[in-house]
Amino acid sequence: MIIAIDGPAASGKGTLARRLAAHYGLNHLDTGLLYRAVGRAMLDKGLDPANAEAATAAAEALDLAGLGSDPRLREEAAGEAASVVAAIPSVRAALLEQQRRFAATAPGAVLDGRDIGTVVCPNADVKLFVSASPEERARRRTDELAGKGEPADYGTILADIRQRDERDMKRSVAPLAPASDAFYLDTSMLGIEEVFARARAHVDLACG
Numbered sequence: 001m002i003i004a005i006d007g008p009a010a011s012g013k014g015t016l017a018r019r020l021a022a023h024y025g026l027n028h029l030d031t032g033l034l035y036r037a038v039g040r041a042m043l044d045k046g047l048d049p050a051n052a053e054a055a056t057a058a059a060e061a062l063d064l065a066g067l068g069s070d071p072r073l074r075e076e077a078a079g080e081a082a083s084v085v086a087a088i089p090s091v092r093a094a095l096l097e098q099q100r101r102f103a104a105t106a107p108g109a110v111l112d113g114r115d116i117g118t119v120v121c122p123n124a125d126v127k128l129f130v131s132a133s134p135e136e137r138a139r140r141r142t143d144e145l146a147g148k149g150e151p152a153d154y155g156t157i158l159a160d161i162r163q164r165d166e167r168d169m170k171r172s173v174a175p176l177a178p179a180s181d182a183f184y185l186d187t188s189m190l191g192i193e194e195v196f197a198r199a200r201a202h203v204d205l206a207c208g
């Protein structure tokens with residue numbers, strides 16, 4: 001079974017993906033981490049993330065193992081650099097096979113990202129598109145950072161989210177968009193338990 005979850009930054013798709021994977025006993029891949037690792041590698045080398053040749057080489061050298069345990073990949077700087085390298089077609093091509101291989105590994109997987117239902121796994125058993133207003137997503141990200149004792153300015157975070165949405169939706173290759181057969185979940189007014197329950201009900205109906 002493959003469950004594809006797409007949506008913008010801080011929409012709650014990562015939390016939902018982890019919960020669904022645990023519930024159905026599936027593997028989970030946060031595909032944003034791949035782009036973040038490529039972006040981070042560029043920053044570490046002092047290179048411009050828009051440098052297509054170097055970013056593609058970094059994507060080709062990427063090893064999925066261990067990505068989830070690097071806290072630096074969760075930082076805003078890595079997210080920003082990720083959305084720049086993610087607009088480079090040869091970077092996306094280099095990461096595509098790794099994602100498909102992960103999805104095809106038994107017993108199946110939940111993948112979350114921007115183009116899972118449209119490009120990576122167009123034949124997924126279930127496709128979810130998770131979204132929330134930019135203001136609500138900025139509020140959640142601000143609370144999350146403040147909870148960790150990190151600097152969190154709502155206005156700056158909202159501006160960053162808007163900029164990242166714009167870049168992710170307007171790029172020419174694999175832009176952020178719901179697949180035509182995706183189940184749309186607006187989480188603006190919903191808590192995680194309600195989102196999880198609605199998603200589960202949809203998966204059970206679709207795969208029942």
Ligand code: C5P
Pocket residue numbers: 009010031032033035036079082083084086112113114115116164168
């Ligand atoms: O989801 P996350 O915020 O970690 O993703 C970081 C960036 O990586 C996104 O802003 C997007 O540009 C890119 N990305 C992508 N396709 C994916 C996952 C992430 O383009 N499947």
